[in-house]
Amino acid sequence: MRGRLLTGGYLLLFFAYLFGPLVIMIGTAFNSAGFPRLSPWECFTTNWFGRLLADDRLLTGLGNSLLIGLGVVIVSTPIGLAAALMLSQVGAKLRATLYTIFIAPILVPGVVIGLSTLIFWDRVGGALDAGYDTLFYDGFFLTILGQVTFISAYSMLVFLSRLQRFDPTLTEAALDMGATPTQAFVKILLPFVAPAIGSAAVLAFLASMENYNTTVFTVVSESTFTTVLASKVRYGIDPSISAIAVIIVGLTLMAALTYEAAQQRTALAGRIAGNPVLRRLMHPAPVGLLLVVLAGVAVWGGSRVDSSACEAQVLEEKRALQEQYRTAPTPSSPAPDTPAAPRDGGAAPASPFSPGNLAPGGDGGEAPSPAAPASPFAPGNLAPGGGEESEAPASPFAPGNLAPGSD
């Protein structure tokens, strides 16, 4: 009993680690605060999604990523299949060597793959005296090649696990019956690996879409979805990035549930075959359709949410709070550990319109003491509850709040 409790508790913690960050990120997509966070909660809004649709750079990057993903699938799937077939035919000793060679690109850091691809084709281009507008300097071409280098190994692993279940006597039988090796390949082996082609392609596409380490080098002057996203995150974050996560998680869940329905259907095939209602209900098509409809309703509902009234109210509250700071330079600060505050506050009336002076302890140096909000004009601080000094961040404008700790 105690063991069971322990196991359950452990799993709970583990999945909290797994899903907690995502859930929080999704939550921040619906908060109207300009910095992604859950508290203080300002207004429920869907405006960040609208912001996404207006982001041309991101949409261009997405288009490029789709193209590159398609290219990677087309090149890496045949390579992966060829490598897997080769491995399944050679002797044990050669097999171990080949396997090590084939698996190596997965383990090589993506940075190294990106760099080497870029340098190699740059040199080839240089040797051929090719101009900078040729293939050798083209971001699409280089990125596809760079990604194929390691994604082929993923495809190979998928094909290998399928081929493990292949019965080679089938091919032998076909050959005995007079088929040529090519016919045996096309009529026996290819149909057998066909399902794996689908999974390998999906895997390759997803891996390509989300790759950053290699792409950031090979993409040269172009951009992909991931590189645009990374530059957004690195240079100023806002909740529209969380909105992207909402969309991706939503799509993922839809795909996963549809897939699960398909799996359940095969698992329960015997039991539900006799029940026409259940059989239709469990079909992945209606499940997928239902999910699409639900998503459509969510989008429609979301687009009708109007948070402007609430946001205006929050702004009003901020103004009021700001006014409070202006008129009462020493607010109800429970600041026993900031002797500087009253003094600074006392100096404030000398220049009431200079906002910096109005901060209690605002000129207390670079590292604000815990009791001092760095700047009362930062929107976060003015939000309801933002006046409680102990919760005030060093500066909500610093992306990621990288400012050193208060001590």
Next chain:
Amino acid sequence: MKPRGSLSAFAERNGIPVTLYLLTCVGIWVFLLVLLPQVTMLDYSFRANLPPSKVGGPEDVYTLEHYRYFLLGSSANPDGWNALDIGVLVKTLVAALFVTLFDLAICYPVAFLLAKGVRGGGARLLILALIVPFWVNEILRAFAFRILFGATGVLNETGMMLGLWEAPIDFIGSDVALYAGLGYAYILLMIFPLYNAIESLDSNQLEAARDMGASWAQVHRRVVIPYAKPGIASGCTMVFMLSAGALAAPQILGGPSNLWFTQLVYQWFNSGGNWPRGSAYAIILLVVCVGFVMFMMRVFRVSIGAIGR
């Protein structure tokens, strides 16, 4: 082994068109995409950093300058050692090792449960729950940890609300966010090799050990872990190599003063404008990481063929 004979046997078995397809694809992959670029990069790392007009000219000679720079720093350096860059490399390796051990510790119980504890639908649901977070983009996962660990993040707000600590703790500057984010990113790569290894263990062995009076701790130490060693090695290798080679997470989650070695490579390439030196640093990273993994495998007596299974 007779290469000629085995090749013709290979061709005979597959027929000419399929043989051509296999050899062309594998040849393009191994030589054009993997081997030649790596060799070119190695060559490039020994060259002086020259503008395109001087390439191939009299100044285009082989030099050890970039490796010397990594070890000793610029020639004006008084201490004799390039403590900064070497320090970054050591820190990267130690941190990657830490992330690997952390992942192993938290994933082993889950993998064991998945393989031996739950049955049928439950196991499938668990696997689905494991996979879904990893369809989310790498950048977004790092971003999520930044929201979680930021000065106004949920963790700080909760901790201060509960009165656990007074002022916001700088999780990002102290790299806690980075380790948590890296560990998170590679959980799946640790769980599946472990799961595959443990799953093939005959459950009767566990029962036998239990019947003979072994405690669960003994069962794991004497039966499961020795059996799952290839899986453990495989998972650890992948997590170690990928976290040492990570770029996105350190860029997003790393503190401003704490660099990851890949960021040095990135800097020499982009802002530094010194491609040969960037190549030299990339080679150093690759060689040191591979060397470390080989060394560990030798110590724990595992063969490289275990990786990826």
